Structures are given as structure tokens and as C-alpha cells.
Amino acid sequence: MRTYSVHHMMLTSLLILWAIVASTASTSHPGTRKYSFYSLKEHHVSPKDWIRGERAPRQHQLSLHIGLAQENFKELEKKLEEISTPGHPRFRLHLTAQAVRALVQPSNKTIDAVKEWLEGYEVPVELLEFSPSRDWIITPKLPISLVEKLLHTSYHVYRKQNVTIVRTEDWSLPLHLHGLIDIVQPTTSFSQMRPLSILSQSRQVQSSTQPSLNDAAEDIADGVDILHKIDLSNPPVDMTPKTACNTSAVTPICLRTLYGTLNYTAQAAEKNSMALTNYWGEFNNRSDIKRYLHLYRPEAAEAANDFTIYDIGGAVNQQTPATASQLERGQGREGNLDAQVMLGVGSPTRLVTYSVGGEPPPYQPDVSLPDNTNEPFLTWLQYILAQTELPTVVSTSYADTEYTVPPSYAKWVCNSFAQLGARGVTVVFGSGDWGVGDPKQCHSPAGNPRFVARFPESCPYGTSVGATRNINPEIVAYNDRNGFVSGGGFSEYFARPAYQDHAVNSYISRLEGLHDGLYNSHGRAYPDVAAMGYRIVTVWNGTTKVVDGTSASAPIFAAVVALVNDALIAEGKPPLGFLNPWLYSGGFRAFTDVTLGSTRGCNTSGFPAMSGWDAASGFGTPWFPMFRSLASQNRFRQTYPWYID
Known part of the structure; x- marks a missing residue:
């Protein structure tokens, strides 16, 4: 009787509550x-x-x-895995736009x-x-x-x-x-998706109206200037990083030598293209880009006039000098950096740039609020997925703290990147510039101490690029003068994809409990690879500067991918597309391991670099000749030299 009474009262209470809510x-x-x-x-x-x-x-x-x-995203996900896995009968048989649309x-x-x-x-x-x-x-x-x-x-x-x-x-x-x-x-x-580059604390000088290579190089380099000793239009075939690189001011001749693209002649430039995205009021100024190429890749200077610019969602194609307000905010620096290093390394591959929206104007209380309603990634994705022809690689140098992004938004954006991968596009992100986190952000939404994941680099359908500095040996990039440290870590939103299991499990076991409880050991781990991201030369508003950041590393790596795609297309083969399953199943052998440094942050030492994959430098930096060779193979023996049982 007592039990019946309790259940009866509970049922009555629920019915009353339901009636109140409905009413x-x-x-x-x-x-x-x-x-x-x-x-x-x-x-x-x-x-x-x-x-x-x-x-x-x-x-x-x-x-x-x-x-x-x-309707059928799981089927799309399955097909993407098949398309991206070496040895599978569907390897690199990318889907058409119509096929992807039918699945989603x-x-x-x-x-x-x-x-x-x-x-x-x-x-x-x-x-x-x-x-x-x-x-x-x-x-x-x-x-x-x-x-x-x-x-x-x-x-x-x-x-x-x-x-x-x-x-x-x-x-x-x-x-x-x-x-x-x-x-x-x-x-x-x-989400604001801010640019990742950080201005280095170095001298900044005005370039002359008709810049001299000698003068510009001597002005921006604190160390020994070697650039004026090189005929940049016809560099010697036996160039080495030691003779090509000044790590105080990194230019295309250094990057092309360091990653082995210097002596490669593009064969399918008219069939291939690489792209970058601009957000939050960034733009690509042709005169600055031309000045940069004239200085550091003179045979490619005309590419500054030829690359295609798409303005989406109210973006402005600004080709005039930056205003005082824009200079104060650093606006335009990121857009120039990305375009300059992509053309500096990837030319003559055609460049496409997408500028999305503009920075909202300051609030004026006497007028209606700014008409800036949609999130920038969604604006770009809705535009790009509607296109029939796509570039083979897209670089993005913008990010936000993962926990500030709603899970539904992050999932939808990430799934949209999967659609691009299924259509043969390699999507590339910088891994972040605060190590495992800026101390002010190092907590979970509940306030508990926690390393900070970044989005969209935490999306498992893109390739995340960390930053390095120096040569022989290369180390995880940092700059104590401005607080820059290359980022890396583990997602709180996205589970670790199967293609990462061998590499990441091995790494975590070798950490021996370091930082346990501060990160999600079952989350998607990043970065996947790395590239130079310290004291990269750029021209902004007619001024030569050096910057740090994975926002340089991402377009540099994307340009190398573009040249690999060029070689594949010339052989009559499809482009790389979604890169990661290939990378983790054997493609890592085309990368130079980085074993020094760490992603320090959150008042900790962060994740250390180690042999094999690590959460500081991924598999390391690309070596184009091997990258090209392995990419042209349909399958290769899966070997995990760092794997520990």
C-alpha cells in the first residue's frame, strides 16, 4: 500500500508538472x-x-x-576512410560534388x-x-x-x-x-577565429619604393646575411640549408632547400591550385605580395597579379595601404604572410584566396547593431561546398579555444571538412601559438585546471601543422620575447580517430603519466606534422617584418602539399585529398623527425617532442622527394618503428 502511494504521488506530480510546462x-x-x-x-x-x-x-x-x-553522413565517413587508406580498392577515388551532396x-x-x-x-x-x-x-x-x-x-x-x-x-x-x-x-x-601569427621583436624598417635585395636582407637579419650571395632566380642545384638559411630571417630559398622542393619543376600548374582563407577583416594586398616575391622569389613576382580573390559575406578586397586603425590592429599582416609564403614555396601553382566577412565595426548605440550574424567558418563552408571546382589544398591560419565553441557548431564545421576531404581537398590548419595553453585560459568550463585544446585543429578531418625553428637540429618553435610556443594537445570534443591509435598510444605510454588528468588521452591528438614557424619574413604595408606562428607553418606545409599534388596530377593520378590515414599508415617516413623541445604552457613543461609521433611536432617536417615518391604508391608496408607493445 505504501509503495503504491509513493508511485501514485510521483505520477500525479509529474502529470501536474507536465501540464504546467505545456500550458x-x-x-x-x-x-x-x-x-x-x-x-x-x-x-x-x-x-x-x-x-x-x-x-x-x-x-x-x-x-x-x-x-x-x-541523412547518410556515416556512409560518407566510411567512404572517406576507404578513399584515404592506402591499399584499399577505392584509394584516392575521390567523390564528385553530386555524390557527396547525395550522401548528406x-x-x-x-x-x-x-x-x-x-x-x-x-x-x-x-x-x-x-x-x-x-x-x-x-x-x-x-x-x-x-x-x-x-x-x-x-x-x-x-x-x-x-x-x-x-x-x-x-x-x-x-x-x-x-x-x-x-x-x-x-x-x-x-567564435572569433583570430589569426595565429605573432610579430617578432625585431627591427622593422621601411622598404624603398624599388627595394634592393641586399638592403632588405641586411635590414631584417640580425645574423650573417647570406641572401645577397645567391642568385635567387637561378639558385645552384647543390644548395644546402646551411648555405640557404638565415634563421634570423627565414625566406623562401631557405624553405625550398630545407624541404627539398628547390630543384622541382612544376609540371601541371594549369591543372592544380592551392588556396588560403582570410577571416576577421584580413586581406591579401597585391603590391605587398609582389614586393615580397620580387625580393625573395623574383621569377614568381608576376603571380602577385594573377592569383584569384573571392570575397564572401561582405569581405572587402582592399588593395590600398592599410589605414592607421588597421595598422594598430595588425590587420592585413596575416593575409599577406599566408599568400607570400604559399607563393614563395608553391609557385607556379595557382593561388586562390577566400576572404570571408569583415571585422564588425565598433558598436554605435544610436544605430542598429552591425549586420554580422553568421559565424565565419559556416559562411565559407556554405560557399565552398556549393562550388563544383575546388583547390587541391586549403590552408587556414585562424583558430579559437575549443571549449568556447559550441559542440554542435564544432561538429558541423568538422563534418563539412570531411566533405571537402571526400572530394579530394587536403585541409590544413596551424596547431596554435600558446603551447598547451595561455595560463589565463588553462581550465575547463567548470573551472578545473586543464590544458586547452584549439579548434579547428582538433578536428580529425584536417591536418594540423606545428611550428619548428632552427636547422640541424630542428626543434619545437618558441620565442621567449613574445610568448610564442608552438601548440599541440588533445581534443575534448572529438574522439581519437582509429588512424592515430598506434602512434598516439605509443606516445602516451612513453609519457609515463606526465600531465595525467590535464588532458583527454582519448581525444583526437594534434599536430600531425610540422614546418618552420619562427622569424618568417613577410612584407606588410610596404614594411619588411619577421613573424612567428603556426599561421606561417600551415601555408608553408600546404605549399609543399600543392607541389606533391602537382607531381601526382602530372602522372595522371588524383591529388592527396584527406591526408591523415595515409600519413599515419606509412607516409610518416617522408618526414624528418623532430625530437627536441616541448609545447610548454599552462605553467607546465607541456608535451615533449620524442622520436616518432608526438604532441609537439607530430611526425616532423616534410622532405619533398620522399613525400612525392611515397604519395605516388598505392600501398606500402605498415611499419611503426617507435611502437612499444
């Missing part, structure tokens, strides 16, 4: 009678440096980007259910836009009051320094839509 939902939001039973879809606390202010102005409008559940296209039932929901709130469904694969629905601009009803939430104004955006920390959906909608933006994402 509240149906009465507080007119037009929701059909969708009374909402529940929370996502809650993500805003990063601490974003200050929440007042409720969003009623006159503010948002265009919602609704990501639908992709939602069912008609999903699309109809979402349209019905929107129509119930009087959203004009005839104005909805769809991505080519129909996995994105983009609404027309909607009043903030209607958006809040759709998502059962409240939007607020958030401020960070002079940037102001409208966001919320949680949103809900009708229960029957939870499995049909994966993501809605803008909602909980505050």
Missing part, C-alpha cells in the same frame, strides 16, 4: 499551440571575455541558418517537418534558401521577437572590447525536431 509553452508564445512541448536543444555558456548586456533591441533582425540532420542530403520528411514548423510561426517559407545539398535552410531576416519565439530563448547584446554581437546561451526546439535539426546559428557561438 506555459502554449500561452507564453502565441502561435506555438501545435508545438507546445519544447525542450532544451543546446546550452553553451559565453566565454568570460564576452560581457552580456541588455536584451537585444526589438528592431534587430537575424537571418537564421538551420543545419538539418544529414536530408530526407524530404525532415525538410517538410522543418518547413511546417517555420510556417506555423508565419515565417514566409517561399523565401527560404537552401544549400545545394539541402542540408542548410537559410531564413529571410526575421525580427528578434520572432526568433526568440521560434527557439524559446532570449537574445542579449554581448560586448568584447569594441566588438558587439547579438547571441544567446541556450535555445530549444519542439521535441519532434530534436533529431532533425543539428544546429541553428547565430545562437550560442562566440
